[in-house]
Amino acid sequence: GDALAVSARVAPLGSRLVLLLVEDLTEARRIEAVRRDFVANVSHELKTPVGALSLLSEAVMDASDDPEAVERFAGRMQNEATRLTSLVQELIDLSRVQNDDPLEDSEPVQVTELVGEALDRCRQSASNKQITLASGGTENLHVWGNRGQLAAALGNLVENAVNYSPARTRVGIAGRRIAAPGGDLVEIAVTDQGIGISAADKERIFERFYRVDPARSRDTGGTGLGLAIVKHVAASHGGEVTVWSAEGQGSTFTLRLPEAGNAREKAESGREGR
Ligand code: ADP
Numbered sequence: 485g486d487a488l489a490v491s492a493r494v495a496p497l498g499s500r501l502v503l504l505l506v507e508d509l510t511e512a513r514r515i516e517a518v519r520r521d522f523v524a525n526v527s528h529e530l531k532t533p534v535g536a537l538s539l540l541s542e543a544v545m546d547a548s549d550d551p552e553a554v555e556r557f558a559g560r561m562q563n564e565a566t567r568l569t570s571l572v573q574e575l576i577d578l579s580r581v582q583n584d585d586p587l588e589d590s591e592p593v594q595v596t597e598l599v600g601e602a603l604d605r606c607r608q609s610a611s612n613k614q615i616t617l618a619s620g621g622t623e624n625l626h627v628w629g630n631r632g633q634l635a636a637a638l639g640n641l642v643e644n645a646v647n648y649s650p651a652r653t654r655v656g657i658a659g660r661r662i663a664a665p666g667g668d669l670v671e672i673a674v675t676d677q678g679i680g681i682s683a684a685d686k687e688r689i690f691e692r693f694y695r696v697d698p699a700r701s702r703d704t705g706g707t708g709l710g711l712a713i714v715k716h717v718a719a720s721h722g723g724e725v726t727v728w729s730a731e732g733q734g735s736t737f738t739l740r741l742p743e744a745g746n747a748r749e750k751a752e753s754g755r756e757g758r
Pocket of ligand 1: 640644645648676678679680681689694695696697708709710711712735
């Protein structure tokens with residue numbers, strides 16, 4: 485039950501999960517291989533925080549006459565539980581991206597609903613840090629696509645905004661409709677007052693497994709897959725995700741997606757043309 489021994493045995497989350505994000509969804513064989521490995525890999529990733537929790541709870545029992553040690557171990561248990569929660573969330577997102585064909589399951593999706601789901605996902609971690617969550621401008625906005633995948637994408641952006649911000653700051657989500665030559669777009673911007681991202685890192689954060697600060701990201705259950713998922717979902721829906729950031733001031737991640745009516749028209753005229 486000694487603190488050092490426990491921390492040495494609490495190995496960091498491996499990057500094995502990285503292998504799960506499919507390189508190219510059109511490669512049927514690759515997907516099949518990923519599916520086969522999925523269960524084995526997931527079990528491995530889940531074992532680490534679960535093992536840590538079990539060791540830490542033993543440590544708590546051994547230290548029952550030392551309130552300070554109990555508090556310390558309990559704090560670590562909370563961290564492990566947080567990691568476990570976001571790991572499970574990331575796995576859900578991954579399986580949504582891998583298993584659903586966005587074109588087949590497309591429907592008009594209310595942006596207000598997506599925002600609500602994304603906010604629900606972050607409410608606990610935001611309130612732990614006294615971060616204010618705010619949203620607006622999403623009334624009457626609809627995008628066309630796979631509800632689960634779109635929710636995963638927006639949820640990741642809001643989760644990151646909370647994770648990479650100091651306490652007592654604000655995270656805002658703003659929606660608006662913008663006219664574009666190819667038809668109207670819906671823009672959803674997630675703004676934080678967090679640590680920001682350097683120009684060099686901005687080039688790389690959308691790559692799979694890329695993390696600016698692996699130690700910090702690990703504390704929050706980060707795997708470096710979140711933004712890769714967001715980018716994949718945006719592209720497969722005919723949209724894009726961009727980032728503006730100033731180091732030490734904050735970041736804004738912007739999702740632009742075809743507006744529902746516009747996207748549906750395009751899909752239908754494409755079908756008639758066949
Ligand atoms: P992770 O699971 O590590 O959060 P992501 O793919 O979601 O992985 O993000 C990749 C990296 O980009 C993060 O590790 C972090 O360094 C950086 N990042 C993402 N969002 C933000 C943000 N809102 N503010 C500052 N840095 C961010």
